[in-house]
Amino acid sequence: MTDQAAPTAPPAGEVTLEAGASGFGGAETQAAAVGGITRQTQFGNVRRRFLRNKLALLGLVMIGIVFLTALLAPIIATHPPRAQDLTITLQGPSAEHWLGTDELGRDQFSRIVYGTRIAVSVGLASIFLALVIGVVLGSVAGYLGRGWDTLIMRVADVFFAFPLIIGAVVIILVVGRGVTPVIIALGLFSWATIARLLRSSILSIRESEYVEAARSLGAGKWRIVTRHVLPNSMAPVLVYAMVSVATAIVAQASLSYLGVGVPPDVPDWGNMISSGQKFFGFKDYLWFFPSMAVVFTVLGFIFVGDGLRDALDPRLR
Amino acid sequence: MGKYVVRRLLQMMLVLFGASIILFLCLFVVPGDPIATSQGEGRQLDASTRAALERRYNLDKPLPQQYAGYVARLAQGDLGESYVYRRSVNTILKEKLGNTAKLALAAIVLMMALGIVAGVVAAVFRYSFLDVLVTLSTTVAIGVPTFVIGLALQNVFAINLGWLPLQGQSAGNRSIILPALALSAVDTALVSRLMRGTMSEVMRADYIRTAYAKGLSKRVVIFKHALRNSIIPVLTYLGIAFGGLLGGALITETVFNWNGIGLALVGAIQSQDNPIVLGVVTYGVLVFVLVNLVVDVAYAFLDPRIRLE
Numbered sequence: 261m262t263d264q265a266a267p268t269a270p271p272a273g274e275v276t277l278e279a280g281a282s283g284f285g286g287a288e289t290q291a292a293a294v295g296g297i298t299r300q301t302q303f304g305n306v307r308r309r310f311l312r313n314k315l316a317l318l319g320l321v322m323i324g325i326v327f328l329t330a331l332l333a334p335i336i337a338t339h340p341p342r343a344q345d346l347t348i349t350l351q352g353p354s355a356e357h358w359l360g361t362d363e364l365g366r367d368q369f370s371r372i373v374y375g376t377r378i379a380v381s382v383g384l385a386s387i388f389l390a391l392v393i394g395v396v397l398g399s400v401a402g403y404l405g406r407g408w409d410t411l412i413m414r415v416a417d418v419f420f421a422f423p424l425i426i427g428a429v430v431i432i433l434v435v436g437r438g439v440t441p442v443i444i445a446l447g448l449f450s451w452a453t454i455a456r457l458l459r460s461s462i463l464s465i466r467e468s469e470y471v472e473a474a475r476s477l478g479a480g481k482w483r484i485v486t487r488h489v490l491p492n493s494m495a496p497v498l499v500y501a502m503v504s505v506a507t508a509i510v511a512q513a514s515l516s517y518l519g520v521g522v523p524p525d526v527p528d529w530g531n532m533i534s535s536g537q538k539f540f541g542f543k544d545y546l547w548f549f550p551s552m553a554v555v556f557t558v559l560g561f562i563f564v565g566d567g568l569r570d571a572l573d574p575r576l577r
Numbered sequence: 578m579g580k581y582v583v584r585r586l587l588q589m590m591l592v593l594f595g596a597s598i599i600l601f602l603c604l605f606v607v608p609g610d611p612i613a614t615s616q617g618e619g620r621q622l623d624a625s626t627r628a629a630l631e632r633r634y635n636l637d638k639p640l641p642q643q644y645a646g647y648v649a650r651l652a653q654g655d656l657g658e659s660y661v662y663r664r665s666v667n668t669i670l671k672e673k674l675g676n677t678a679k680l681a682l683a684a685i686v687l688m689m690a691l692g693i694v695a696g697v698v699a700a701v702f703r704y705s706f707l708d709v710l711v712t713l714s715t716t717v718a719i720g721v722p723t724f725v726i727g728l729a730l731q732n733v734f735a736i737n738l739g740w741l742p743l744q745g746q747s748a749g750n751r752s753i754i755l756p757a758l759a760l761s762a763v764d765t766a767l768v769s770r771l772m773r774g775t776m777s778e779v780m781r782a783d784y785i786r787t788a789y790a791k792g793l794s795k796r797v798v799i800f801k802h803a804l805r806n807s808i809i810p811v812l813t814y815l816g817i818a819f820g821g822l823l824g825g826a827l828i829t830e831t832v833f834n835w836n837g838i839g840l841a842l843v844g845a846i847q848s849q850d851n852p853i854v855l856g857v858v859t860y861g862v863l864v865f866v867l868v869n870l871v872v873d874v875a876y877a878f879l880d881p882r883i884r885l886e
Contacts (some may be wrong), residue, residue, distance in 0.1 A: 262776065315716075340673050417588070418595030421862045425824035426842075433846055435604045458820060510722045514828050518843055551725040557847045559720035 268427060273465030284336055293392040309571040330376040339367035339528040341374040344541065350543055359549045362535065368546070370504050371527040372553050378528045379557055389447030392455025395490075395497065402462030402493075403485055413459070416452040424449050424511055430521050439522050446508045454497055454504075461493035464555020495572045501567035506558045513554050529554050579879050589870050591885075596862050597651065601644050604851040644776040652678075656856035661848050670838055674860065676746070677837030680829065681822050682755035687819070688764040692812065696772020700807075702776060711773070715766035723825045726751040727759035727832035742843060744834040756833040760825050764818045769871075771814055809876075816872035823861045 261489055276357040315540040329336060338358065345365035353360045359368035419427070424446070431445035465471065466489060474488050515521030516530025524531055536546025631637040638646070650657060656666035672781075699711040718726075734755060735743040742752045757834035779785065780803055788798045838857045845853035 266593065272684050304792075332685055353685070414588075414591055417592045418599065421592050421823035421866050422597050422599075423820040423859075423861060423865065426858055426861050429827075429842070429846060430600065430603050430854070433849070433851075433854065506720065513722055514724060515625065518828065518831055520846055534726070540728070540731070544732060547728055551722075551728065554725065555717075558722070562716070562720050 283394045291312075300348050306571045310567050312505045313570060315563050316469060316571070319560045319563025319565075319567060320507045323564060326376055326380060326557050326560060329373055330380045333377055337367075337370035337373045339370045340364065341370045342525070346565060350539065350546075352543075353545060360543075360545050362532070362546060363539070366479070368549060369534070372529065372550055373531060374527040375532065375550065375553065376557070378439065378526060378553070379509050379512060382439060382446070382522075383557075383561075386443045386446035386508045386512075387450060387504045389443065390450035390454055390504065391497070391501055393447070394451035395458060395494075397451070398455035398458030398497075399485060399490060402459035403466065403489065411460070412455065416455050419449055420452040420456075421534060422449055426505070427515055428511060428515060431516065436522050437520060439526070442512055442521055445515075446511055450504055450508065454500060457500055459496050461496055462489055464490050465493050477577045478535060499565055499572065501570040503563060503567055506561035506565065509554065509558055509561070554576055578878065582874055584827060585870055585873055586620060587868055589676070592866055593863070597648060598644075600725065600855055600858060601647055603645060604855050605647070609853060637819070642671055651859065657852040659845075659848045659852050661845075661853075662872055666852050669853065670841065670860070671855050672872055673836055673838045673841050676835060677826055677839060680756055683753050684761035684822060684825075685815070685818075685820075686878075687757055688761040688768055689811075689815075691761075691775070691778070692765045693770025693772050695769035696811075699769065699773040699781060700776035711769060716764050716769050719770075720767035721762070723763065723828045724832050726762045727756070727829060729830070730755045730759055737821050744832075746836060756829050757836050759832065760822065760829040763825070765861060768811055768814060772807065772811055776803060779803050779807045779821065785838070813872055813876060815821065818867045819868045820865045823865060859877060 261419075286502040343366060345361075346356070347365065348361050349363050349365045351357060351361045357367050357369065359372065361367060362371070376422050397412045397416070422430070427449035428442070428445035431448060432441050435441040437446065469483060474484050479487075485570050512521060513528075513530035515535070516528050517534045519534065521530055524535075532550040533547045533554075536543070536550070539546055589682060628637070637706065647657075653668070656670070658664065659666055662669060695711045695715070702708055731743055734741045741755050744752075746752050785798060785802055788802050789795075793801075818837040826837060827839035827842060830837045831843055834840070838860060841853060842857040845851075845857070
């Protein structure tokens with residue numbers, strides 16, 4: 261939440277947030293600045309509550325491991341992910357090949373390590389796309405209202421009517437397989453909920469006293485939206501986005517599993533599970549380890565998302 | 578109430594109209610050459626056969642006319658003819674639809690029964706061992722993709738223990754157990770979380786204290802007062818869960834080789850049999866929209882504030 265508001269001018273962002281959260285927050289900050297009392301900000305509170313949550317911390321560590329693996333894949337991987345060696349096909353885990361080899365003699369461990377790149381990039385990029393569409397359309401609908409609101413929300417209804425995987429399958433059918441098509445397909449069918457959440461959150465904040473105060477001080481529409489309304493209504497959206505990354509990673513792996521995701525030669529968890537399934541029952545390490553990679557990554561994002569939700573709104577616990 | 582239903586019906590028509598445009602564009606305008614693809618790779622078509630096929634599938638007319646024809650047929654429930662099987666999509670999907678419905682129904686029953694029981698137990702015995710167990714297992718279940726759950730179930734119950742069939746439908750009622758469990762796993766976890774949340778909130782309400790104070794037993798308080806008041810959000814969730822079930826059916830049917838519309842969709846995508854894709858997706862969207870309409874109307878019926886908004 262604060263990350264959105266803070267990057268350019270952290271102190272100003274915090275004060276805005278605070279004013280939104282409680283009536284006396286702003287005054288308190290001023291008092292703190294003057295009297296040297298412990299400074300208490302909304303961001304500080306959220307961070308403290310988040311860090312107290314062990315599951316959220318665990319999630320943070322898990323995501324950290326996943327990101328590092330994706331970044332350092334060439335260093336961590338023990339073999340080139342696409343290197344085939346037909347003399348060592350379908351070998352179980354060993355000292356040379358930690359997680360065994362597949363039917364083309366490719367090193368499973370290295371393929372899982374490289375698969376992290378696909379999972380993370382598709383997960384983040386598709387939700388980023390959904391956030392861009394959702395935040396723009398949601399704020400237009402919520403703040404401008406009237407015809408815009410009706411139009412945008414009816415379009416959102418249409419996209420909402422497609423279950424994620426089914427909608428994505430249709431798009432990929434048109435655009436063809438590949439990383440970019442998967443990103444576009446998942447983003448296109450994830451923005452509707454973001455727009456809805458943001459719109460309803462804006463509708464309630466638009467009528468609040470501090471927005472009225474800003475308006476009476478002569479602040480323009482653009483300033484009110486970007487400085488007062490958006491930072492304060494982004495909380496539910498960002499929590500949802502965090503959990504959506506997990507959903508997108510699951511969906512991405514599912515699409516590959518169904519044979520309509522990224523191309524089959526790409527080292528990708530869904531592809532690995534799908535081809536490992538051919539040896540189901542006697543070479544189970546082939547589908548088991550990539551599955552665990554999906555579960556690990558997805559749980560990391562879910563823990564952080566849940567922790568963020570609880571930290572932003574302790575009443576929900 | 579009548580006015581609210583009419584308004585929601587009109588809204589639904591609008592959604593279906595929008596969805597039909599998206600599908601028409603995706604399936605009949607953008608794709609390069611479905612006729613050629615559906616004939617198999619490397620097979621050349623002579624010009625007259627191609628023209629005949631294009632006429633047969635209405636691909637020779639201008640776009641607006643194609644769309645009008647498509648909507649007119651759709652409105653009559655006619656999904657057209659499969660490019661690959663040369664048979665009516667309706668007939669092809671009829672039997673498969675029943676299989677998918679059976680699977681979805683079993684999953685819903687499982688998710689409601691298991692989810693509600695687990696949620697109530699967790700809420701009533703809060704912070705007990707059982708509660709921790711429920712919370713922990715639901716948290717993990719939410720993070721595990723449907724196909725991984727399916728593979729794990731197959732491995733344990735079909736291959737290692739040999740209790741249940743690995744896949745297919747030949748074993749009668751026993752063959753539905755594993756796919757239904759896999760399909761419902763994530764939703765069961767979500768329902769029990771939701772149930773635990775609302776139930777623990779309700780348990781703190783004044784009227785529960787009143788019920789205890791007037792001497793009712795714990796069982797009566799929980800079942801007659803608390804449960805009744807915490808079940809509405811779960812019913813609403815059912816509407817949302819439907820969308821997930823339809824997507825999940827696609828995956829579950831592939832894992833378990835279950836002869837439903839999800840498996841048909843996956844096959845049709847690979848052979849670019851667009852009329853079948855259209856048929857399955859239309860069913861999916863229609864059912865999802867209808868279920869949500871029913872849920873909304875039921876909700877408005879229960880809570881007057883919604884219909885007056």
